[in-house]
Amino acid sequence: MKFAFAVALAFGTAVYACQRDHSALGHSSHATRRLSRRQAAFPPTLTEQESILANSFDNNTISDWSYYYTHGDHIAGRNRSQAQWTADRWSENGFTSSLAEYHVYLNYPVSKSITLSYPNGSSYTPSLEEDVLPEDETTGYPNRIPTFHGYSFTGNATAEYVYVGRGQQVDFERLVELGVPLEGKIALAKYGGPFRGLKVKNAQSYGMIGAIIFTDPGDDGNVTEANGYAAYPDGPARNPSSVQRGSVQFLSTYPGDPTTPGYPSKEDSPRADKSVVTPSIPSIPISYEEVIPLLAALDGYGTPGNQVNRTRWVGGLNVTYSTGPAPGAVISMSNVMEDAYTPIWNAVGVINGTSQDEVLIIGNHRDAWLIGGAADPNSGSAIMIELSKAFGRLLETGWQPKRTIVLASWDAEEYGLVGSTEWMEEYIPWLTGSAVAYLNIDVGCSGPRPSLSATGDLHTIAVETMRKVIFPQGEAMNETLFDVWFAENEGVVGVLGSGSDYTSFLHRGISSLDVGSDANPNKNDPVYHYHSNYDSYHWMATYGDPGFRVHTAMGQYLTLLAYHLVTDDLLPFDIPNYAEQMQLYYDELLTVINSTSSQLDTNELLAAIDVFETRAAEVVALQQQAQATGDAALLEVVNRKYKDFSRGFTSQGGLPDREFFQHVLFAPGLDTGYAPVTYPGITEALQAGNVTLAAEWVTKTANGILVAANILKT
Numbered sequence: 001m002k003f004a005f006a007v008a009l010a011f012g013t014a015v016y017a018c019q020r021d022h023s024a025l026g027h028s029s030h031a032t033r034r035l036s037r038r039q040a041a042f043p044p045t046l047t048e049q050e051s052i053l054a055n056s057f058d059n060n061t062i063s064d065w066s067y068y069y070t071h072g073d074h075i076a077g078r079n080r081s082q083a084q085w086t087a088d089r090w091s092e093n094g095f096t097s098s099l100a101e102y103h104v105y106l107n108y109p110v111s112k113s114i115t116l117s118y119p120n121g122s123s124y125t126p127s128l129e130e131d132v133l134p135e136d137e138t139t140g141y142p143n144r145i146p147t148f149h150g151y152s153f154t155g156n157a158t159a160e161y162v163y164v165g166r167g168q169q170v171d172f173e174r175l176v177e178l179g180v181p182l183e184g185k186i187a188l189a190k191y192g193g194p195f196r197g198l199k200v201k202n203a204q205s206y207g208m209i210g211a212i213i214f215t216d217p218g219d220d221g222n223v224t225e226a227n228g229y230a231a232y233p234d235g236p237a238r239n240p241s242s243v244q245r246g247s248v249q250f251l252s253t254y255p256g257d258p259t260t261p262g263y264p265s266k267e268d269s270p271r272a273d274k275s276v277v278t279p280s281i282p283s284i285p286i287s288y289e290e291v292i293p294l295l296a297a298l299d300g301y302g303t304p305g306n307q308v309n310r311t312r313w314v315g316g317l318n319v320t321y322s323t324g325p326a327p328g329a330v331i332s333m334s335n336v337m338e339d340a341y342t343p344i345w346n347a348v349g350v351i352n353g354t355s356q357d358e359v360l361i362i363g364n365h366r367d368a369w370l371i372g373g374a375a376d377p378n379s380g381s382a383i384m385i386e387l388s389k390a391f392g393r394l395l396e397t398g399w400q401p402k403r404t405i406v407l408a409s410w411d412a413e414e415y416g417l418v419g420s421t422e423w424m425e426e427y428i429p430w431l432t433g434s435a436v437a438y439l440n441i442d443v444g445c446s447g448p449r450p451s452l453s454a455t456g457d458l459h460t461i462a463v464e465t466m467r468k469v470i471f472p473q474g475e476a477m478n479e480t481l482f483d484v485w486f487a488e489n490e491g492v493v494g495v496l497g498s499g500s501d502y503t504s505f506l507h508r509g510i511s512s513l514d515v516g517s518d519a520n521p522n523k524n525d526p527v528y529h530y531h532s533n534y535d536s537y538h539w540m541a542t543y544g545d546p547g548f549r550v551h552t553a554m555g556q557y558l559t560l561l562a563y564h565l566v567t568d569d570l571l572p573f574d575i576p577n578y579a580e581q582m583q584l585y586y587d588e589l590l591t592v593i594n595s596t597s598s599q600l601d602t603n604e605l606l607a608a609i610d611v612f613e614t615r616a617a618e619v620v621a622l623q624q625q626a627q628a629t630g631d632a633a634l635l636e637v638v639n640r641k642y643k644d645f646s647r648g649f650t651s652q653g654g655l656p657d658r659e660f661f662q663h664v665l666f667a668p669g670l671d672t673g674y675a676p677v678t679y680p681g682i683t684e685a686l687q688a689g690n691v692t693l694a695a696e697w698v699t700k701t702a703n704g705i706l707v708a709a710n711i712l713k714t
């Protein structure tokens with residue numbers, strides 16, 4: 001999937017990554033350790049094996065792979081041959097590859113319509129289609145995929161309607177405060193902020209009977225037609241007809257097949273009630289060009305946008321963003337979907353390591369909402385083929401990894417991380433015993449600004465590896481990925497929320513990392529048309545990454561990072577940094593406690609962090625001893641601790657009312673879906689005003705940290 005959310009108030013822009021949430025940077029910046037800048041040596045010096053890997057990258061073949069993936073229907077469950085093609089390329093490069101099939105619930109679009117009837121009897125009917133552009137051939141494919149919401153509800157709704165801002169809980173609370181009637185009305189919501197499925201969930205929970213979600217150019221920074229930029233395909237601004245598709249699953253409750261929570265979807269698997277995580281009101285996405293009459297008809301009714309006093313309520317269109325409803329202005333909407341219980345295919349490729357009880361998984365999804373999908377997700381898919389080629393070159397020299405490498409090309413990520421979640425659910429006992437880490441690349445490139453989120457143990461190796469890659473910005477060619485990433489992110493590694501396939505692994509206690517490179521229109525990057533037909537090969541080659549040079553750098557990075565994780569005698573984990581991160585999250589928790597004026601005793605948590613810190617220092621001492629003496633048995637003891645300790649962070653029953661999410665240190669926010677919350681059990685109980693529950697979670701969180709610390713104990 002991908003997903004957009006505001007990058008922190010501090011930066012005030014929207015960034016898309018298959019749901020990479022940069023807002024984490026903003027809200028927690030006061031508590032986030034910033035690395036100090038140390039210029040990377042230029043050019044970087046690589047070892048012989050690192051050079052073989054980096055030099056095997058070729059922007060021309062990456063472009064070929066990108067072209068392949070972006071010229072055929074590959075929505076979830078509809079393209080087995082593309083899965084097989086992926087497995088075949090990996091096989092050619094030395095990975096033993098096959099397909100893993102699951103039978104899952106999906107739904108596909110049949111028809112939809114919206115009609116606005118004005119009080120005077122005339123009406124407006126938007127086309128709900130994106131323009132076909134002669135310059136961009138895949139936008140005109142006869143089998144191009146309609147605009148729709150995955151897992152949306154089949155139904156009709158006819159009612160007056162209300163503009164609900166970004167559709168967060170707080171937006172609805174504000175509307176109630178303003179006396180705006182919601183019950184029985186249709187919600188008109190803006191994209192941005194929370195995951196789209198949660199907008200629909202919130203509307204539904206306030207008794208609304210339908211939802212329409214629109215793209216707003218106010219989230220495109222400076223790069224807008226209003227500012228004089230030409231729109232795609234003539235320039236970098238958003239094409240006015242572009243529509244954001246996407247899933248409306250209630251992602252923060254549980255991901256995966258809605259009908260098989262907690263177990264893999266086989267043909268004969270029992271099926272659970274899906275209404276827990278899928279909407280029961282219809283929803284339809286719409287472009288900014290076509291939403292204008294809907295917004296304009298509310299002008300002068302209800303509370304004007306500038307009086308609602310909610311962040312980002314007013315967008316970039318020439319309307320007042322009034323709440324409405326406008327008496328007598330009625331929308332009739334109809335959404336028809338076809339249910340399917342259908343096969344999906346993950347491609348899985350393996351190179352056995354010499355130490356087979358240690359496994360690194362590198363994953364990317366393959367399915368897209370579009371014929372294209374050049375950024376989301378197939379920039380990552382193209383990179384994964386090139387990565388397999390690089391390891392193939394190294395295998396030819398006689399190299400074998402110490403640890404097993406598993407490559408995964410997931411299907412049905414867009415609907416709700418379905419392929420990765422079902423696979424995890426099938427192999428969880430093996431993963432619990434063997435996985436050292438999961439590395440994710442979804443949108444490998446939608447622009448020139450690299451971004452990284454990871455669990456604390458992976459920060460150091462992830463950042464150090466950036467110094468080894470030349471990042472092709474501008475003509476100078478004198479900067480490393482580290483230089484560019486540092487300048488972009490102030491040296492802050494993000495916290496994982498959700499929105500891509502690392503989620504299932506992270507929440508079973510597997511150290512995880514997510515990497516990609518994004519666009520920031522506030523810095524004048526071309527606008528990325530997230531989940532639109534214009535996320536195409538033509539857009540990528542013309543605006544997103546001309547020359548495929550960012551693809552190349554991101555691929556070299558992921559390859560070198562994976563190389564060290566599977567080759568180094570000692571897993572290159574930084575355990576003391578994990579302790580430091582916990583301390584930072586703790587400082588943040590204190591401010592939450594303060595801001596909610598709650599009385600909550602958190603000493604038990606603080607004590608657990610202290611114990612973890614002590615154990616971390618001890619295990620580092622043991623590691624140094626192992627390295628100094630070269631004692632192989634001792635090295636393996638340390639490796640095992642590094643592999644296993646993070647399983648301790650999981651809490652068996654999961655978070656309140658969302659059993660799937662087990663990690664006690666971070667989770668996607670219940671009402672954000674993408675953006676992370678740290679110490680989620682405690683923080684969300686406080687936000688809900690339940691101090692009793694928060695106190696229970698202080699204990700559960702402390703226990704998780706102590707179990708992890710105990711595994712590290714020397």
Ligand SMILES: *[C@@H]1O[C@H](CO)[C@@H](O)[C@H](O)[C@H]1NC(C)=O
Pocket residue numbers: 068069070071072073074078079081082
């Ligand atoms: C599957 O994808 C490939 C490559 O994008 C494309 O050539 C092929 O037509 C697609 N198959 C189907 C059934 O759409």
Ligand SMILES: *[C@@H]1O[C@H](CO)[C@@H](O)[C@H](O)[C@H]1NC(C)=O
Pocket residue numbers: 118120121122
């Ligand atoms: C009815 O109202 C709409 C919106 O104000 C306007 O655009 C349209 O011209 C009106 N139609 C007639 C027949 O007056």
Ligand SMILES: *[C@@H]1O[C@H](CO)[C@@H](O)[C@H](O)[C@H]1NC(C)=O
Pocket residue numbers: 303306307308309
């Ligand atoms: C919005 O905020 C302004 C400035 O603080 C205030 O004057 C106004 O009354 C507020 N509007 C509402 C509807 O509360």
Ligand SMILES: *[C@@H]1O[C@H](CO)[C@@H](O)[C@H](O)[C@H]1NC(C)=O
Pocket residue numbers: 318
């Ligand atoms: C914005 O809308 C108003 C009222 O419809 C109109 O008078 C004004 O010309 C519009 N401004 C722009 C820049 O289109």
Ligand SMILES: *[C@@H]1O[C@H](CO)[C@@H](O)[C@H](O)[C@H]1NC(C)=O
Pocket residue numbers: 113155156333334
């Ligand atoms: C829903 O709306 C569509 C389009 O207006 C119409 O064809 C269909 O009959 C309606 N269905 C029901 C059950 O009202």
Ligand SMILES: *[C@@H]1O[C@H](CO)[C@@H](O)[C@H](O)[C@H]1NC(C)=O
Pocket residue numbers: 096352356
């Ligand atoms: C890799 O190891 C597994 C488990 O030991 C074994 O079943 C498989 O045949 C091996 N694959 C190759 C290509 O050696």
Ligand SMILES: *[C@@H]1O[C@H](CO)[C@@H](O)[C@H](O)[C@H]1NC(C)=O
Pocket residue numbers: 476478479480483
């Ligand atoms: C690269 O070169 C540009 C232009 O000469 C310069 O502004 C920039 O500081 C250099 N960057 C590094 C990391 O040396």
Ligand SMILES: *[C@@H]1O[C@H](CO)[C@@H](O)[C@H](O)[C@H]1NC(C)=O
Pocket residue numbers: 222522523524
């Ligand atoms: C964006 O536009 C604003 C206002 O027009 C201007 O002040 C700012 O410098 C622009 N930023 C960039 C990066 O061009």
Ligand SMILES: *[C@@H]1O[C@H](CO)[C@@H](O)[C@H](O)[C@H]1NC(C)=O
Pocket residue numbers: 059060063546547548
């Ligand atoms: C690959 O890079 C070379 C050198 O910069 C460039 O000439 C070529 O056009 C690029 N290939 C593609 C497919 O963009």
Ligand SMILES: *[C@@H]1O[C@H](CO)[C@@H](O)[C@H](O)[C@H]1NC(C)=O
Pocket residue numbers: 590591594
């Ligand atoms: C709590 O908030 C008050 C008022 O904003 C502030 O003075 C105090 O320093 C805060 N305490 C902590 C522990 O953040």
Ligand SMILES: *[C@@H]1O[C@H](CO)[C@@H](O)[C@H](O)[C@H]1NC(C)=O
Pocket residue numbers: 690692693696
């Ligand atoms: C608060 O949490 C406790 C403990 O889980 C639970 O028993 C209680 O019902 C909750 N209170 C409210 C108001 O939700």
Ligand SMILES: [Zn+2]
Pocket residue numbers: 001002017018365376377413442443
């Ligand atoms: Zn994606």
